[in-house]
Amino acid sequence: SQKIEQNSEALNIQEGKTATLTCNYTNYSPAYLQWYRQDPGRGPVFLLLIRENEKEKRKERLKVTFDTTLKQSLFHITASQPADSATYLCALGGFNKFYFGSGTKLNVKP
């Protein structure tokens, strides 16, 4: 079965630095990969989608890369702010299904 791995340890960085989160997957060839943000006690919020034929996607301070050879996606937040502190989930797109990683908690310290 497919397996999606995100670093379970929290990522602690200083305000203004670039945060990089990793999503690795096995036993799957998704056509799409999505990233979501989840705050405590709330539902995930969609951030970015990247297709298998796209190497990189940007939206404001966010950048996502998708390497289908390495089976890996990297999610970058540049010029990070304390308000970026949250858990970030990656999700692989399947036919009428999305498979989610367990998320990585990001702490941005002022």
Place this chain on the structure above:
Amino acid sequence: DGGITQSPKYLFRKEGQNVTLSCEQNLNHDAMYWYRQDPGQGLRLIYYSQIVNDFQKGDIAEGYSVSREKKESFPLTVTSAQKNPTAFYLCASSIGTGRSSYNSPLHFGNGTRLTVT
């Protein structure tokens, strides 16, 4: 303001009782989903529905049931057969069905935290 409403936010039940979680959307989305979230685990799909009066089992459907009588509503019943029902339940919807579901992001409600003792 369009969105997904889940109610109640917190729910407490005794073991052996069935309980129904509400999910309503006014986004005019065709597809709706129920996920379960446990600490340290990814969201796991319970059931999904692409169209009214039709739904399919997800990866962990045992002990759960759903109905889709209206496009806007997709209630989830946690039955007494569910062995470990305490969890955070998330309802979601997306605009696409079939192949277009690939690139349709999910819109989530803010969840119902169910505690069964």
